[in-house]
Amino acid sequence: MARGTTIPDRPTSRRMGALGALWPFVRRYRGQMALALVALVATSAISLILPLAVRRVVDNFDDGAGLLDDYFGAALMVVALLALGTAARYYFVTRLGERVVADIRKAVYARVITLSPAFFERVMTGEILSRITTDTTLIQSVIGSSLSIALRNTLILAGGMAMLAITSVKLMGLVLLIVPAILIPIIVLGRRLRGLSRANQDWIAASSGAASETLLAVQTVQAYTHEARSIARFDDVTERSFAVALTRIRTRALMTAIVIFLIFAGVIGVLWIGARDVQAGAMTAGELVQFVIYAILVAGSTGALSEIWGELQRAAGASERLGELLAAEDALRDPPRPVPLPRPVRGRIELRDVGFRYPTRPDVSALENVSLTIRPGETVALVGPSGAGKTTVIQLIQRFWDPRSGQVTLDGIDLRDMARADFRQAIALVPQDPVIFAASAMENIRLGRPDAPPEQVREAARAAHAHDFIEALPQGYDTPLGERGVMLSGGQRQRIALARAILRDAPVLLLDEATSALDAESESLVQAAVSRLSEGRTTVVVAHRLATVKKADRIVVFDGGRVVAQGSHDDLVAQGGLYARLARMQFTDMPVLTELA
Structure with missing residues (x-):
């Protein structure tokens, strides 16, 4: 079967x-x-x-x-x-x-x-x-x-x-x-x-x-x-x-x-x-x-x-x-007496000697002894081949999984010691495959903050360069987008997801291939919006297209579930190794059938 x-x-x-x-x-x-x-x-x-x-x-x-x-x-x-x-x-x-x-x-x-x-x-x-x-x-x-x-x-x-x-x-x-x-x-x-x-x-x-x-x-x-x-x-x-x-x-x-x-x-x-x-x-x-x-x-x-x-x-x-x-037993549980996340949230994220394997693939190590510190307000890009562990880091930061070894902390507090609903309020996510619900454009963006007034929703859409195409829909912001957003293109769905993150106004921003479905013009506009959005926020960016992360404060290179290098774009290119090879593939006329595909 x-x-x-x-x-x-x-x-x-x-x-x-x-x-x-x-x-x-x-x-x-x-x-x-x-x-x-x-x-x-x-x-x-x-x-x-x-x-x-x-x-x-x-x-x-x-x-x-x-x-x-x-x-x-x-x-x-x-x-x-x-x-x-x-x-x-x-x-x-x-x-x-x-x-x-x-x-x-x-x-x-x-x-x-x-x-x-x-x-x-x-x-x-x-x-x-x-x-x-x-x-x-x-x-x-x-x-x-x-x-x-x-x-x-x-x-x-x-x-x-x-x-x-x-x-x-x-x-x-x-x-x-x-x-x-x-x-x-x-x-x-x-x-x-x-x-x-x-x-x-x-x-x-x-x-x-x-x-x-x-x-x-x-x-x-x-x-x-x-x-x-x-x-x-x-x-x-x-x-x-x-x-x-x-x-x-x-x-x-x-x-x-x-x-x-x-x-x-x-x-x-x-x-x-x-x-x-x-x-x-x-x-x-x-x-x-x-x-x-x-x-x-x-x-x-x-x-x-x-x-x-x-x-x-x-x-x-x-x-x-x-x-x-x-009576289903959840693999993750909030502690009986959760530690509250101090406000205002600074956004310091640490992975301390983290090891992780997915339950369905217990023989394959997704992350192996990963230690990484992301300072408050820093923009860090995670790059590397598919399956290197980049998205796993994003999921661990949201505590969708617990590491098998080591710790993941936010502002010095282990995520396992806090209520998930508490610290997730401090995080905004733009996933690689954004989910659009069979509701209006207004309600889809309001997922970021359900109590937001209509004008703030529109401002978020403008910042994500989604306002124009939403206004062009038959009923504007009140137009139902269909199950899984069938009325929208991939780039439009991604801009709706970005508008959600902008509306949420969280101190920690997670971008998992946030511009992968955009054309060149839309990507340029959204990159500008992301740059403004990431100012003063701790931002973690997962990207295959290295052109989108060249301006990151720090680039962390993953390979086989390990951190193999980190630094600025110029430093990593000068060092040679995996990042330099990937950069040559993308920034030359070679075909885009690369290790990142």
């Missing part, structure tokens, strides 16, 4: 206790739950009263029209109460289900959005979205419908069995003989259903993951005419999901057929014996009719419970999967 469609190994849900994970969300609404329970008990009790009324009508059929009128009038009142109680039960239970699912979705999203990049290396975004949508829909169905129906049928089953015993102990004893035969297939096949339900949900999540991965890169897929292979890959995952679902459906259909046959075959047998007792005068016709109705209620409740059991098992699997997200 292709990468990204593999189902992680997880323990199969062996018990319905997984539904207990929903209790913290349900208990917040005890009052609403109590109202639903009152309505539930009331409707169940009314359902159990009706057979008594029918018995009285049958046994007193010859006692006159007046008494019959009274009985039928009372029956009409009971039916009206049943309708009102059922409506109340539906309202309170369905409302509770919708409210609980909304809370679960919010909790899962709030948890996932704070997890570090290490988590997203293991779990695909599409699978997470599947859990937030498909799994929560299952839970909504259970809390808002199946659970109340299960409780109602349980009450009717218990009450009906009691009334059967009151009506005829002999016939009741025969009914009890049928129960073990009904429970055996429910228990045996139910265990298989639990595993199949969990596997079915996992494959649905894998299908969503495969779809989201290719749809987010649809232009690349089409450019390389990879549509047929992508379709085949998605078809394969979807068919596997269908195969598991089909096995689950067959198992559940078999269980339903067995249970229903045993229930009604048993009822027919009991009624046959009861009919002979009426003929022998051992019981009245009304008592037999009452017993028949209660037997039908008990049989119907048992059948309904066997149906709902499958739904509860699917919900247990869904609850387990959502619980995994809520």
